Amino acid sequence: MKKVALNGAGLLVALFAVFPVYWMVATSLKPNREIFSATPRPVPAHPTLEHYREILTGNLIPGVTFGDFLFNSVLVAVSTVVLSGLVALLAATAVARFRFRLRTTFLILLLVVQMIPLEALVIPLFLMIQRLGLYNTLPSLILTYLGFSLPFAVWMLRGFVAAVPKELEEAAAIDGASRSQIFRKVLFPLVAPGLVATSIFSFITAWNELIFALTFVNDQSRYTLPVAMTFFFGRDDTAWGSVMAASTLFTLPVIVFFLLVQRRMVSGLVAGAVKG
């Protein structure tokens, strides 16, 4: 009896968590007359890909397609990932491999800057972007997201670097390898999986971001996907099928990536709180 109650509660929780995601996908597959019918169907009766065809082939604004927005988003996210990964790897190596005077200070700095409310930085960063002449360009977003993703990336990556046994590097050093050789041929391959996990978080940060992309880019052909979606769909309450199809395409990669690395997320954020 108790077990039934527990399982029932579990199913309720699962339903609450999953339903909006399911509803997004289900709506995207329904023909318009099902979407706007007086009695909604839980499952699409006549599933169709017409909404996907609509957004993928049509122009959202004259001359600009969904593919263009997708390209902008991918370009920004991938550039952020590469830059952030590189810088974070160097810093993580310093923190995990060396004992130096300002090490603790740096770690505290990392924690503190992660807590800076990014929403408070829109105005000063807007100023900086204007001064640098980067307003209305994608590099303005790459720079911004680099700053946002870096502290967490270093924090996460330092654990991966620390997990590589020091003896391997010492052995390589005895064999006469130089520091840069050790870094490239010993440390890097072993840290690579951690780097992938870290990159995914940087990617999601850049991919999902809305406010800065909305503020720093004015030219519609340079919109990233989130901005395009708020701009074109947020105002148009009639095209729910297309909105849900676009949302599904936008959400899918994030969910896949996220599920790959979510374990690290908890350990990164609650930083050792659960250690016995």
Added chain:
Amino acid sequence: MSTLTERTRTDAARKTPARRRSRVDRLPYLLLLPCLVVIGVLLLWPLGQVVTMSFFRLDNVRQLRGDREWPFVGLANYPQILGDPFFRTVLRNTVLFAAANVLLTMVLGTLVGLLLHRLGRKMATFVAGCVMLAWATPALTGTIVWKWIFDDTSGLVTWAFNALPDGLSQALFGRTDWSGYGWFNSPLLFFAILTLVVVWHSFPFIAVSVLAGLKSVPSELHEAARVDGAGPWTVFWKITFPLLRPVFGILVVLSTIWDFKVFTQQFVLAGGTQDRPTFMLAIYSYAEAFSPPPRYGVGSAIAVILTLILLLVTGLYVRMVLRQEDES
């Protein structure tokens, strides 16, 4: 004896080649340099700049480009904001919203965490997987879907209310036809839906963290308490909670920080920055600066106030994490 060891040690240090020693000292700083530059330029400098900007009257984008001068007004922006009755509405909205959301997220998250701990292996994996899906969904699309669910013509909620027996609907709400009902029109209802969206997004993190904490607690403790006749309520408050106090502390602080600066969900749900009665600090600051007429100085001052509030909470968080690093 001790002098001998001392001397040997200094001798050894002196014998180390000076070049090698300085390289060992400098390398970590070189490795840190790019990271420090990024943090300095893209996070710390803007943080200082937002404070500076709050001391000026800035209402033209040309001032930002450097084409026009910045009139210094000192602290004048602050009394102007703090004395505005609208600011008090915004502050009340922010604090009440954050308090309600932290409380609800923590309660729901903890309950789900406890539930996952009690469920059988297969069921727990299934439920955890579903919960993770809500967590993974981007704030943007998650909010768009909820907006669709609350759509005033074909939304699921509108349909459900229409499906209520007319008598019941009339008795409870004083209306039977819900088509065209603006779910987002009254501030209270707007905040209720926003709370639903934010809690839906954030309870999974709490649940998974609490579950991780529970797994680190030896199960003998719970069994012993149950054998002694303690109910689930007593077991939680007398055993689980004290043991997981550090985890709960950090989770409350993180949730507080997140819920104080909710932006994307509100922006999407309200369809922009026009819905002033539902403003909270983050969106207020943004709207002051970027909705015409732009007031970058005032917007900055509001951002500073938000930052100061969060700074207090962050101080708590850093102290907790450091204490834990010491203990482990």
